[in-house]
Amino acid sequence: MTLDADTERQVTGYGVGGLILDVPAKSLPALVEWTLTEAQLGAERLHGSGKDADPLLVLTEAACERYGLPAALSDSERLAGRLPEGHKVIRQLERADWQLTKRGLGPWARIYRPAQGSRRQCVQLCIPSWRALDGRAWGHAAQLPPPELARVLGVYAARVMTPVGSTAVTGLQLMTALSPPTRASEPDESGRRHREHRPGSLGSEPVDPAPCEAIDGHPVLDQLPRFHVRGPGERLFEEAYDWARDLTDAECMQRYLVGLDVNLAFGAAANGAVVGLATPPVHVTRPVFDAAVPGSWLVDLSHVDLSRVKVGKQWRDLDGALLPSPFTPTGERPTGPAWYATPTVAYAVELGYDITPLEAWVRRESGRFLDGWYKRLRDAYVATMADLGVAEKLSPQEFLEAMNGYKSRDPELGIVVDAVKMTVKGGIGKLQEKARGGGWKPGQAWTALARPTWRPDIRATVISRARVNMHRKMLALAAATGRYPVAVLSDCAVYAADGPSPLDVLPYGADGKTVPGSFRLGVSPGMVKHEGTQSVLWGADVLEQLGADGHVANLARYIKTGEVTAKDTGE
Known part of the structure; x- marks a missing residue:
């Protein structure tokens, strides 16, 4: 629920489906109490052995000021990622017997009391003006009016899960929510149940990587x-791939460079x-x-x-x-x-x-630990794309037409699509989270290593499969048509062609089929969309400008817009 305050300091809550509530709470502790006892927000668990999702409160700048919080963090607070321990609102929470997690009261905060039996008492805060909603994942969501922001986060919560931090953090948490580490045992002799390891999960304890799998400093x-x-x-x-080569003489005689981008490549690989x-x-x-x-x-x-x-x-x-x-x-x-x-x-x-x-x-x-995770994110992506007018089972030409300006049909759902994509990418990346903070020294354990989901071997498997999937498609296309990529960057491949469309690269027949095992146009994960088209002359100019000391600039990095914003380092 997104909370906003008017000039009379009256707080209004905007929820999913157009829900609007008057919020009587006058302080942050009272707001937490009201959320748990009267509003009864939250979402049901995604797995029978898991936990229900905690309520999420999103505070606008006006709501922050109403509850004694700054509209924005100072430079020192932003670097620390939280308010200082002695802040008056934190003292209010302490006096009311509420606790904060180790990350404190920051852009994403968790306020709780120890669980009593099976009853959890926990509320999450999201504060966009404190940069909780990273623009790389959430676009302009932080600038939306409260009802529209509630809709964006509500659709994401319903189709993925209630966000618990960045899209990367949420992607990682989704793995555990869908495959909890423990389950309730059968009753013992006294009739009591206890928690036991759930087969198929990663368990409750972290596992050290093999030395070859460990990142430097482990x-x-x-x-x-x-x-x-x-x-x-x-x-x-x-x-992931970062590869490029010079154009051949034959490719220089063609007119266009066409980029093909694989939908949810890491998801499909998972x-x-x-x-x-x-x-x-x-x-x-x-x-x-x-x-x-x-x-x-x-x-x-x-x-x-x-x-x-x-x-x-x-x-x-x-x-x-x-x-x-x-x-x-x-x-x-x-x-x-x-x-x-x-x-x-x-x-x-x-x-x-x-x-x-x-x-x-x-x-x-x-x-196959990630199968449920993939299905959840796939369904979220496909359903949201369908709402934007890009359905499955379109012909190649229909798909290209449907993709033309699809986000402009509903910009708020366009934000959700991008957030889902970043949840996939970020979740896989979090499996190998590096040490953060100036106090860490090589050889010391860092916080992320305490998670059962710190698993660089799983990340390596997914990225390996994604790269192999990409190569298999390129190989099949080369064998069938003699057409080879000129650049590959992660899930985008660039080809020279006589026309500007992906249909000038991919040989679709009258029956709507193309080369078996190669790229196929469509919205489903693993299929491809049009990333962008530039002229061969543009490509030759970029290669000449950025090439040096044998380094070949990766045209896939710039094919979408044609803008070269920084020197290509190949890193």
């Missing part, structure tokens, strides 16, 4: 010499991903590779030659120099043994090559 690496730089033979480095669950990884030397076992494998893939690979079940001769390697984010061919997640190694086998791992860290307990 405590499991404390034996390494200071300032040691780990190479691919020591560190798993599964990241669907069906088999990942390790609640038990630690096991080290194995000279293992036999098993594509069904999640883990990290040290293996030499430098012998895989993209000039001759299996596409489907047939060997095909291609121009391997015009394709990125599927094994590195830079697209450069590996030069020796390196650590890879299971999907990357499995793709080398799919391409028709034998592989011999030297060692591995494998996870014997595994499952």
